[in-house]
Amino acid sequence: MPGAKWATYSFAPDLPPMTPWGKQRYLAAKPSYGPRSVGDSTDYVNPTTGKDQGCLPPGVPRIYIQPFALEFIHTPGRVLEYFEFDHHVRQIFTDGRKHPKDPDLTWMGDSIGWYEGDTLVIDTVGLNDKTWVDRSGLPHSDQLHVTERIRRPSHDALELKITIDDPKAYTETWTGYRNYKLEPSWNIKEFICADNGDYNNEFIENSGAYSAPSTAKQGKKAVKPSK
Secondary structure (H helix, E strand, C coil), X not given: CCCCHHHHCCCCCCCCCECHHHHHHHHHCCCCXXXXXXXXXXXXXXXXXXXXXXXXXXXXXXXXXXXXXXXXXXXXXXXEEEECHHHCEEEEECCCCCCCCCCCCECCCEEEEEEECCEEEEEEECECCCCCCCCCCCCCCCCCEEEEEEEEEECCEEEEEEEEECCCCECCCEEEEEEEEXXXXXXXXXXXXXXXXCCCHHHHHHCCCCCCCCCCCCCXXXXXXXX
């Protein structure tokens, strides 16, 4: 995977087989990255239209593709993922609990986990349909079920295998990958999206995520989408 161009925007080199609903959503997306990237992107995280600055959560699993550091914090009964990207925190409960029967739909979903040998298995449901699976615009519905298998093949390496199951968007389950390298000298740095660009209220409202109140400019210098 190192050096693979597709790894900058997706989890796998090939498009997964989509349902008609999924293909319609995919073709309607205007991503900032990938083979279908456009100058007038409507990416809710990295838009490229004028001074628009997306500050909405990437969701799961897309957050793994954002090119920023992450840290795993282990506590009794819970694993936390602490992402540098906009300081998102994800809770994975490892205390044996089950998913709620009718979970609230959220950006990061409801995650439970357990260990199978040296592999942490994470099971996530309850995701809203306001996000993309990756940065190329792959869609998903609120039926998305994400399974992650995380292991360290060596002290300095971490492997992530992701299985996507969404019968509304895809005709079959499909799998993607990420590899990470331990950087012991790194620290999670401050990342405040609202400080890095101008909000465009019309863009946020049209995203369908929420209606934002009038927001004053946070700074004069806009930050370009990360590559």
